[in-house]
Amino acid sequence: MSDLFKGRLAILGLGYIGLPTAVAIATRGIDVVGVDTNTARVEAVSRGEVPFIEPDLAVGVSGAVAMGRLTATTEIPEADAFIIAVPTPFNEDRTADLSSVRAAAERIAAKLRPGNIVVLESTSPPGTTEKVAGWIGDLRPDLRMPHDGDFGCDIYVAHCPERVLPGRIMIEIVTNDRVVGGLTQRCAEKAASIYRLFAQGEILLTDAASAEMAKLVENAYRDVNIAFANELSMIADALQIDVWEVIRLANRHPRVRILSPGPGVGGHCIPVDPWFIVSAAPELARLIRTAREVNDQRPYHVAEQVVLKAKRFRSPTIACLGLTFKANVDDVRESPAVEVVSLIADALPDTEILISDPFVDALPTKLSGYSNLRLESAYQAVERADIVVLLVEHEPFKAIRQNRLGGKVVYDTRGAWR
Ligand SMILES: NC(=O)c1ccc[n+]([C@@H]2O[C@H](COP(=O)([O-])OP(=O)(O)OC[C@H]3O[C@@H](n4cnc5c(N)ncnc54)[C@H](O)[C@@H]3O)[C@@H](O)[C@H]2O)c1
The missing domain is CATH 3.40.50.720 (NAD(P)-binding Rossmann-like Domain)
Structure with missing residues (x-):
């Protein structure tokens, strides 16, 4: 020692x-x-x-x-x-x-x-x-x-x-x-x-290359498992089955532990690190590459679902709750929520989109050029919206009472309000 x-x-x-x-x-x-x-x-x-x-x-x-x-x-x-x-x-x-x-x-x-x-x-x-x-x-x-x-x-x-x-x-x-x-x-x-x-x-001693690879593998493992949940969610949407119910039931199997779907994978690590394995062994890292692609596609799918819901209204107001890459942090780097909002704003340039995030007090650069986007308090955003999209399960959002969502179209991408 x-x-x-x-x-x-x-x-x-x-x-x-x-x-x-x-x-x-x-x-x-x-x-x-x-x-x-x-x-x-x-x-x-x-x-x-x-x-x-x-x-x-x-x-x-x-x-x-x-x-x-x-x-x-x-x-x-x-x-x-x-x-x-x-x-x-x-x-x-x-x-x-x-x-x-x-x-x-x-x-x-x-x-x-x-x-x-x-x-x-x-x-x-x-x-x-x-x-x-x-x-x-x-x-x-x-x-x-x-x-x-x-x-x-x-x-x-x-x-x-x-x-x-x-x-x-x-x-x-x-x-x-x-x-x-x-x-x-x-x-x-x-x-x-x-x-x-x-x-x-515990401090585990090893050689440098194994340590480098172990870190990448940890994040690739998470990415592959999240991709599985996200893919299930897209299949369930197409088949009009409730993915949360399917996962809840499947997870009652003693050796199954499916993760939760979401609007994509963000942050500084999981969307980045698996690519280091892919670029080190491009011919071999097929599953890892596909998982990355599935997760990268996810914001497009979520935005598409919102646009479909918006088409049911003549002039809807949409509330998007959450901008950060995960719950209860202030980090918007590589955030799929930001991506989803920008895709909706592109697809519906005349629709008012109210954004709320208790950890963000200014729109990220990627969203600053849109005239139809506005930061609002969660209370105001939900109050005024026809469609409420939950993108990040921040604690204050989880605490929103169900009766405040009554009569609105709710798209809960994180399963936080179930
Ligand atoms: N953030 C996480 O949760 C997390 C978790 C595990 C591993 N990592 C890894 O840790 C590393 C750092 O990530 P982070 O999140 O702390 O990044 P960060 O962007 O928060 O901080 C990096 C800092 O390094 C500074 N910097 C850049 N070049 C420099 C240089 N040549 N000399 C001195 N300072 C310099 C930047 O100004 C910045 O303040 C990355 O490789 C990341 O993948 C991050």
Whole structure:
């Protein structure tokens, strides 16, 4: 078992993953420097503020900053360990865009000293951790990197993927089991010494490529299962069968656990990560690719159903409840609800569409150009609508009383009002 990490630690990327990780480590008495290229984000964290909503994070950041354990900067500091938690979106051809990871690795390179640890937390295709070591090695030929041989390597490089659930990040960052994959066994042990500071779950040591693949597989597994539910929903719509009733009955089988359909799959991870497997093995990843396609089609199907319902009215008002990519968070990135609303607005340019989301106070850029869209309170939106479409099962929406929906056409894409 490795010792606990001692020294100073820098985290590159103060987003949904980097900032909670910085807090988790800083509150264990380690000096943490958060580094971000976004000046506004650095200034917010320096004031002890959180630039996005995540339960319990604000108190953690303000406390860590007040204690002087967490600082933020745009410059790379000297440190004993560096964690890279920058975005890994995909390119137009759905291969991974590793430009932020590469930029982070290359910026770190200049500061590295023998004995330093570099951990890649960003979700990445197999082989990326090795590339990180390569990019650093190219800039610092004076340092012996892990691929030069385990004995006597100067820099320990590992991958430790993050699997927290937005909305529960501050709990899960501590309680989840962690996979730590080193380019060598010693690299994995060194990296694990950081996570042992705060992780209460088990720390599972492995090689870097297995750790990279395990993370992608977790999200592909979720995506395939969601696609199954979404496909069932479309089949049930065509056959005029209630999908929720079918799933409820099927799930009474002792070995069946079908997930809930929804308006699509959103967020930063599940719609993105499976493509990294597809691009690594395009001929073989047939089921994973199809699941992605089924889930990507889903907003079109939902929008189509709404348009069909609207055609029953001469001049309907439609309420769309929810814009975020999942319930009870403020994140609209890759949100299928946003996609559904824009498709309805395109198809029904003369129809008034009222949108409500308790976690969103301005229309996302994608929706800002439509003259027929307006943000409203849930009360007003439901009150005035002929058609109510539930896109995200936020708690306040679940609490809407059934009698307020009486006489309206209701399309509950999440099964929250059943
Ligand atoms: N959000 C999640 O729920 C989640 C869960 C598991 C894994 N991940 C993975 O974690 C990684 C980070 O995701 P996130 O949600 O925290 O992203 P984010 O967009 O919330 O934050 C990333 C931050 O990195 C900064 N950044 C970009 N390039 C930089 C650079 N070169 N140097 C320093 N800072 C830089 C950005 O300004 C931003 O503040 C991604 O690979 C993502 O797939 C995210």
